[in-house]
Amino acid sequence: MKRTHTCGEIGAGDLGRDVCLQGWVRFSRDHGGILFFDLADAYGTTQLVYDPEDVPDEAGKDALEKALDGFTRESVVSVGGTVRERIPGTEDPRNPTGEAEVLVKEAEMLSPSHPPPFEIGEQKEHLLPAEETRLRYRYLDLRRAEMMRVMRFRHRLLSLAREHLDDRSFLEVETPLLTRSTPEGARDFLVPSRVHPGSFYALPQSPQLFKQMLMVAGADRYYQIARCFRDEDSRADRQPEFTQLDLEMSFVDREDVIAAVEALIAHIWKGLHGEALSTPFLRLGHEEAMDRYGTDSPDLRFGLPMTEVTSMVADAPYEIFQRVLAKKGAIVGINVKKEDGADAVGRNEIDRLISWVKRHGLGGMTWMKVSSAGLESNIVKYFTPEVQHGLTEAMDAAEGDLLLFLAGSREKVRETGGLLREKLAADLDLIDEDKHQFLWVVDCPLFEKDPVSGKLTALHHPFVRPAGELSPDVLGESYDLCLNGVELGSGSLRNHDSSLQRSILSMLGLSDERMEQEFGFFLEALGYGAPPHGGIALGVDRMVSIMLGKESIREVIAFPKNKRMHSPVDGSPTPVDDDKLSELQLMSLAIDDLDLDDIEDLE
RNA sequence: GCCCCGGUAGUGUAGUGGCCUAUCAUGUGAGCCUGUCGAGCUUGCGACUCGGGUUCAAAUCCCGGCCGGGGCGCCA
Incomplete structure (x- = not known):
């Protein structure tokens, strides 16, 4: 039959x-x-x-x-x-x-089939077996119509991306998986070479240098649905291997790339949801994002921005603020608007928020209610009418609003304020789960200074083009795409000038010798006519999981690793036979009966 | 490396010191049933993550391991 x-x-x-x-x-x-x-x-x-x-x-x-x-x-x-x-x-x-x-x-x-370990028929989410069981029998889990729907959705998203980019002369190129280990960035997955004992390939953390070399090659526009590998601990939105929709364009400025990405995402959106996505996306400077939301990937589905009021209250004889000011700290306010549910935050709730803030390492939190008569609370008396007026103006306060104030070191206040903002949004149910809020965060600094060693590190990667004259504080020609508070992708214009690229690597602490050794091939490539170029890499797993409302990217990956980077379905990683190791001239230190003398004998 | 949460039949659960020879559902074996549809009915089967401790008594309390999840660090 x-x-x-x-x-x-x-x-x-x-x-x-x-x-x-x-x-x-x-x-x-x-x-x-x-x-x-x-x-x-x-x-x-x-x-x-x-x-x-x-x-x-x-x-x-x-x-x-x-x-x-x-x-x-x-x-x-x-x-x-x-x-x-x-x-x-x-x-x-x-x-x-x-x-x-x-x-x-x-x-x-x-x-024939053995009785399945769990039921395959459609069922309510809470009746599903533990994720552990689902992943161990992933081929059965995928048999469920919901998982098949996810796989089709993901496939469709990639098809739409290909369709759109193909129509716009983007060239899909496969770059190597066996590549050179470079010093910057995440920990590499290493692959030992049999032919070159003692030498290793690294699996790519991204195709960054290859796509830039494709621009040098004159490919003009490139894309790839690229598997990337980073040997760092996983999270709900991070797997040791993940997929990027990677693209790069020549002879473009920042607006060109941003417009191209918006058009791409709008096309995908229309194809999957049938409705037009509103473009251009919102845009926020990195500094403003940090100041107002305490994070470089704010969730703008709700308001509750922070307002810095440090200078405004500088003369107020309120001891807590004065102590913070003496230590060059900052004071920020968050206005919980009446329409966001300020009334729901009573005295008990405020006390709970204060202890929550304390748990996050700040001394406490002060607050004021806005009534028809003006600001009210036990600390209002420390602020002159002028200061009160200033606060009301700066924080856009109206009757019925609740003003919360955090004081402490600038970093701590930002961080805690950002978290408080998210907590308030969750507590007050301000997040519309059906809303998809895209946002560009632009103008990130090129460098970040390690507070302990003072060493500069690249905030994104070392190939971002500075927006001005090179200095430790210079901003980069960068643009990060966020969706609902999650970083979806990170892009920038790149350095096509090899001497500028050398200067940046040198500021990052690479000696000329190291630079030559690690990046010589790439710097050399830039010396043979590199066009101005820029691009972006979008996180496919994250995009799919957010669009489908899934809690974790494991839900949208056919055969994901678990939290401890085990693959439940095939049991990898596993030890390998000694003869396989010796063929590679390797010896494991992770064996129980290891005798260190054996190693010394080998030397 | 660290913090938090969890681990009871194949699966999902109830059980917070003795009422536990451990609940219920589903599954599974046997039987019944001619229009169901996650069929129904009867009946059998099947479990406390491991080790140590406290106690007259531990699924339950304590400590540690293992396993799973969330997070911090890490993730250019």
């Missing part, structure tokens, strides 16, 4: 037709004579029915019944039969195939 139809396409139009269906037995219902089976495949479910009083071939009846007896849950079977209309009143309106059924005349077991 050969399949003639899928389980999702049988309908009223097929009545009377002889068909062959093949798929998985999802549920069966035995009424003591008449039998029902739900046969499922990737496209849908069709009801099979066996009726002992309606068997065309009496001689084959026993064999047919015997075969059907073996149709256990999740076994793969092949059936031949006739499509017929269901008895009136027994149609299933929830199922697109629910008006028809297939009367089984032939049945064959293709592949």
